[in-house]
Amino acid sequence: MFIPAATYRIQFHKDFTFRDLLAQIPYLKMLGIDTVYASPVFKARPGSTHGYDVTDANTLNSEIGTPEDFEKLQQTLKENQMYWLQDIVPNHMAFHQDNGWLMDIFENGPSSEYYNFFDINWNHENEELTGKVMAPFLGSTPDEAIANGDLKLVFCEDGFKIQFYENQFPASLISWPLILKNLAKNAIENEAKTAGLFELLKSIETETDLKKLHEKKEEILSFLRKTELKKWLENGMEILNKSQEQLQEILDKQYFRLTLWSRSDAEINYRRFFTINELICLRMEDSEVFQKYHAFIAEQYKKGSFQGLRIDHIDGLADPVTYLKRLRELVGETCYISVEKILDLGEELPQNWPVQGSTGYFFLAIVNQLFTSTKKENIFNEIYFEQVPDVQxxxxxxxxxxxxxxxxxxxxxxxxxxxxxxxxxxxxxxxxxxxxxxxxxxxxxxxxxxxxxxxxxxxxxxxxxxxxxxxxxxxxxxxxxxxxxxxxxxxxxxxxxxxxxxxxxxxxxxxxxxxxxxxxxxxxxxxxxxxxxxxxxNRLISHNEVGDDPAIFGITINRFHQEMLERLKSWPLAQNATSTHDTKRGEDARMRLNVLSEMPEKWAEILQKWQAVNQQFLQTINNQQAPSKNRIYYLYQALLGAFPMHGKPENDFKERVNAALTKAIREAKMYSNWSEPNEAYENEVLNFLEHILADDTEFNNSFLPFVKQLSFYGMLYSLGQTLLKITAPGIPDIYQGCELWDLSMVDPDNRRPIDYELRKNYLQELAQLPENSRENALKSMMQNWPNGKIKMYTTWRALQFRKANANLFTQGEYIPLQTSENENVLAFARKLEQHWCLVLVPLNVVNLTEAEHFPLCQKTWQHATIYLPVHAPENWKNIFTNEAISLRNEVVLAEVFASFPIALLTSESI
Known part of the structure; x- marks a missing residue:
């Protein structure tokens, strides 16, 4: 079976194509990545930024490249011994005019071979929807849309279409006789020109046999395309579209019923993805639907373009286990399969699923909880409930x-x-x-x-x-x-x-x-x-994250070890993610916010100060404070998480925060929402943000030193998180760009362009460091930690070690290690036969060291040690510092953390 060493998630769209990725392949290989983890590459709605709105799963998306571009990319990957994990979307497709299956249904109705491919209730109890699928895309009622000219019949090269705004759905063939009859009735040119039309109409006006209508279709189209009929056709269509009666009669003969978009909240007769009208779900439980949808996917797998598959939204399928068994049968046992599944922290992935595991949200949650102090939950609760009494x-x-x-x-x-x-x-x-x-x-x-x-x-x-x-x-x-x-x-x-x-x-x-x-x-x-x-x-928003649970406030080291032992036993090849295209905030923003759990007293003090200095900027809208107390509590944390490492906001920072804050207000659905935005309230919230972020405000004067302190401690946790992702049981997954700091906010902020030139330059510098003399380079990286090079160094060295010792991490034991400082360091060993490695990550860093002082040497660690198993080797090498270390039964932390704040030791030279 193909097993990735490390995956790297790529978000394809029109501004990042196959050609763009091709230029980054040498960099990714040098970093230690062996598998490109690709967002959906199939034909999607024009301008799609994510690819989950598929219109044709059996064609590549031309916006991200040609088949030749894709082949060249695949060839380059093979030359570099790299692989491809493809994200597929079996639950839904776009409700869009480019969806050929759906458009075939609209034209042919029950005679379409795709009639039962989508999860549509054709026998809905509302008679208006009997035999039709609701199309909730109008901005007004259908009558208003007709009156305003927003909804009309048009003639195109391939036939009659119902047009609304920029969309065109094909008119059903059974409505063509009625359309032609109305056109004939509306004719104002001489009858000689249209005699042929009357003959055609006479031959089909009572026809209900779709096959015979299809036989006449091209004859009708050929006739209507005649140059001499152009003016006549235009006049007839204009009269038809101005007639409410004629147009409504034609609309009634369609297999879709256009309605006001918001009507779907109260009534709908197709299964949609979440509450997104534009995504219509498939009946993937039907074996014919399965085979047709996966034809191109299977072809690419057998061809060697795909070595693994990532299954989007497995929860949407009627029978996930049957689907997965069919998929496994289709692609065989050698295909790596990962499923997008959000698990509760006490929930297990079903053991009867023939997959390698999930896409990593569970790992994200466990690591996130590990770096949250469990000791001060009660104090943190008191602070939140005091600041936001409504939540208490x-x-x-x-x-x-x-x-x-x-x-x-x-x-x-x-x-x-x-x-x-x-x-x-x-x-x-x-x-x-x-x-x-x-x-x-x-x-x-x-x-x-x-x-x-x-x-x-x-x-x-x-x-x-x-x-x-x-x-x-x-x-x-x-x-x-x-x-x-x-x-x-x-x-x-x-x-x-x-x-x-x-x-x-x-x-x-x-x-x-x-x-x-x-x-x-x-x-x-x-x-x-x-x-x-x-x-x-909003108690601690680092845990308001996909896969995590805001009700849980940290886990113990022992709980982490238990989870990793279980992971190794049940799902050793599941992905270890820390950021994805769906996470609410960047992986390093979460680590920074987790530091608050260790310093609630300081947090309470700073909140009281901010409350006092920012009181003047509050407004009242309809007897409601704007922003609300809960929104302010959220906003302060959001700013602390997203503020740049170097301490100065970029030019677009306020704009990005505005967008994320507006989304948060609407998602909360308390004072505003997406369907009916409360612009007055939203504007006052954004004005509040503008005021507090102005230069030289009292808020800024205390915010900047506080966020600087949090950033330093959060940076230490980010390095630990990175090392754990790469060395713990599972397959490390890096979201695009996250080899440097990731302080992004909710999408689309986390899908911004990646500066690969900067990353290439950094990596080139790191690769040129002399093996036997890294002391000065490490000091420089630590002194300049805001630039992110220290995170890239951690990622690069750990990935290279993992890639060179793949079996150690996919097959090796996980051995929890006991320490004399149980609360301040996480330690474990990975062991395969005689090869060992040790992983050591500091915890509770606020108590370990002052801000801007790395937790190093005797001053921090005193005589703290880690106890090694009696059969552990004596001679080790530090992967990050290149130092040789001799250990007998125990690890002296002051020695291991002498010059770098995390440690990866190997019993063999690399």
Missing amino acids: DSDYELLVFEKKMYMLENHMQGEIDNLFSLFRDSELLPATPGYSEKQLKAALQILLAAFPVYRLYTNKLPVAGQDADVLEKAFARAEKFALHLKKELTYFHQLFQEDIQALPVSAEKRLHFLMRCQQFTGPLAAKGVEDTTFYNY
């Missing part, structure tokens, strides 16, 4: 439930209605009297909102194992939140968990309903937690 009475679990219910009631009612319709249509309603549909629907909503994790993965009843535990927790939570619905919740429990003969229908229908519910709990969790709760619960 709302525990995190209840807040998550409330925000999920908010999403259900305000933005996902269409989805819950569809689920309940399935419940009813499957004859799952109780046979006994005493139940109302209203109460049952309410119970279903509460149960779905009460799920403690994203979803279950069962495909059989009764639910067993981890899924059964999750389901029981969901029912227990639901009952706690809705005691008045206990009877209804008990009924759902019987449906899912009990084998009672008296239940109204077969287990097959019950299971189908449960599995459909699980395609819904994932999006509900994502929107309710990641995109809402994370912007409302």
Whole structure:
């Protein structure tokens, strides 16, 4: 099987293409990367910045390069013994005119071979949507759009289209006779020119056979393309589009129904990705859909262009385990497969999935929690509740439930209605009297909102194992939140968990309903937690992160060791990520903010000062303070996390903070939101930011020295985080550009262009350092740590060591090491046969050293030691300093940390 040594995530788009990556291949190889981890490269909506809005999974995206560009890139990778991990998107495609499958449905209806490829309810209970898919893309009602000329019929080279704004959807073939009839009626030119049209119309005006209509299509098009008919056609179309009656009659014959975009919050008849109308989900559980969607992917794998696959949003699929088994059968056992899966810190990836592991959010969370002090949680809570009293009475679990219910009631009612319709249509309603549909629907909503994790993965009843535990927790939570619905919740429990003969229908229908519910709990969790709760619960926002849990305030060293031992046992080849294209803030910003957990007293003091000096900039909007206390608490942390390492904001810093802050306000959905932005409130918040960041303010005078202090300590943790990512069980993954400092804010800020020339220059300098004389170079890197070269050095040396000793990290043991300073250093060994390496990372650095003083030598470590196993080698080499060290049974930390703040020791020379 192909096993990456280290992956490097690349975000392709029109401004970073195959050719752009080609120029960086020598640099990536020199850094120690052996696998390009590519965002989706398939045809996507024009201008896509991410590639997840696929319009054709069987074609390369021309905006990022030609097939020849791709082949040249692949050849260069092979010449450099490098590989390719491809991100694929099986859950959804773009609802867009370039989506050929969807457009074929719009033209051909039930006769289209793709008619059942998308997750559409063609028999929706709303008669307006029977046989049609809702297209919620209008900025007004359809009547208004027609009256304003925003919605009209047009004639193109390949036929009639319904045009709205810049979009064009093909008119159904069954509507062509009506269109031609209206055009004939509207004709104002002499009849001799259009005699042929009347003959064509006569031959098809009562035709319902699609095959025969297709046979006539080209004949009709050839006729209408005649030059002498151009004026006649234009006049006829103009009259038609001015006639509300004629145009509406034609629209009624389409297989889509255009509506106001916001209507989808209350009603929708297709499954969408989260709440994004522009992304329509596939029925990937259908074997034909699977085969057609993966044809090009399989071809590229067999051709050798792809060596691994990353599966996007596995939670959206009806039956993930069956999908993964089909995929494994398609690509064979040698393909490395990673799944995008967000796991609760107590949740396990299903053991029956034929994959190498997940994309690394779990590792991100564990490392993030490791660098958070567990000791001062109570003090931190007191500070937050004092600053933001409104949060005090709302525990995190209840807040998550409330925000999920908010999403259900305000933005996902269409989805819950569809689920309940399935419940009813499957004859799952109780046979006994005493139940109302209203109460049952309410119970279903509460149960779905009460799920403690994203979803279950069962495909059989009764639910067993981890899924059964999750389901029981969901029912227990639901009952706690809705005691008045206990009877209804008990009924759902019987449906899912009990084998009672008296239940109204077969287990097959019950299971189908449960599995459909699980395609819904994932999006509900994502929107309710990641995109809402994370912007409302601001105790320590470094943990308001994808995969992490803001309710947890740090873990112990022993817990970290336990998690790594379990990872080595179950998922040794899972990815170790610390930043991705979806993380809320950069990996180094999180480490910096975690330092606050070690200094709550100083944090409280600085907050009181800022509260006093910034009081003058507060405003009142509709009796609400702007910004709110909670938003200010968030803002201060966001600024501390994002402020540049060198202590001076770049020219675009305020603009970037404005964008991220506006997004945070709208995602919080308290005083503004995306569908109805409260511009007055938002403007006052941005004005507040403008005031406090002005030159020579009292805020700035205290902010700058404080952020400088945090930056230094955060830098130490960032180096530790980097080393752990590369040496702990799992495959290290580096997000583009993160070999230098990453203080980015939420997307799209974290997808800004990367300065590869700077990185190449730095790496070239590092590569030229003499092996036997690094002391001065290390001192220089530490003195100039804000430039990031010290992080690149850590990354480069650790990656090179890992690449040269791949088996040690993919097959070797993980051995936790005990220290005489249990709280101040994390230490472990990796061992394979007679080869060992030691990893040592300082913790609780605020107590170890003063700011700007690296935790080195006797002054910091005194007589602290690490105890080695009795059979450990005596002779070692420090990978970072190149020093030879002799160790007997123990490691003296003052010696190991003599000239560099983290340590990677090897028992063999490299």
